[in-house]
Amino acid sequence: MNTFFIEFRDPLFSIIIFFALIFVITFFSYWWGRYKRQEDYRHLDKFLRQFRTLPSQNELKVLIAKGELSEKSWLLLASSYFKNGDYEKCIEIYNELLKLGNKANYRETMFLLGKTYFKAGFLERAKQIFLEILKNNPRTPQALHYLLLVYEYMRDYTSALEVLEPLDELDKDISKDSIYLKALALLNDTNLSVEDKAQRLLKIYKKTGQLTYLVFEFLFRIDPKLAWQNFDSSKSELLADILWHVDKKDLDLDIILQNGYLRELYSARGDISKTTESSVFEFDILINLNSSVNATLSFEYICDNCKQVFPFSFNRCSHCHSIDTSRVEFILCKDYHRDFSEENNSFQ
């Protein structure tokens, strides 16, 4: 029986203890290494998460109040939030900076806050900010310009026109703004009939030669006959998308056949076949394509001033706020409308 037991003085006992110790040490060092590795990953994840999530409003308050970063750094950070479209964080930073009451950049920070409110669509708050700036510094053209935009977006055209007066006194060019605001006021006047609006818009157009797109978009929509009567063929290129969408029954063939560009445009659309080629690439393709090919034109709009591209037409660029700078570009695309009407016909 004793042969199964090993006495502790036995050398075999020491060897067993030795290997047992090696096993325990190896086992612990393996688990310790694994645990440390996981800890490192967790630490790194936690560290990187700080950069993925934005600081909360309270965290921002504490950070700004501590004053560890300079005001300029906070303004730079707010500007990058603004560029990324994160207006909420941008507004929080400006508001906290204003609460600190540093007088050095107070007016500039107020202006940036107003601009951000405007961009974020908080028009009433933006208005209050710009009025506050102008109360203390009435000769601030940037604030006046934004106040004008705020009133325009709020459709308060009377107030917007009033802002032009101090801008004029500061030698700013207000002619385009003035014509544009008067035209908008006219279009939104509920006391005027559609015919009256058309006549008054034409009067503005003939007097100034501006707002071609705005005027003819309205005229072709409400009275194509009147639009053709006052149509200036030299503006065809500018109005290409409007002309492309004029109903076939409203086309004035006498005017169209006399103008090369219009002949090409309506030949490309398939209404007439008076030309076999065009200097406009997209028209040329459509003219030479078999009419059974399901292709048409779609449009995009480029601001000639800031080169931003928009999928919809505009009279005032929403990016740089310049007026009448839209240029239409053509895109060849599949005619989904024709697809849809053919599908519907096949069910009849």
Ligand SMILES: [Zn+2]
């Ligand atoms: Zn622009």
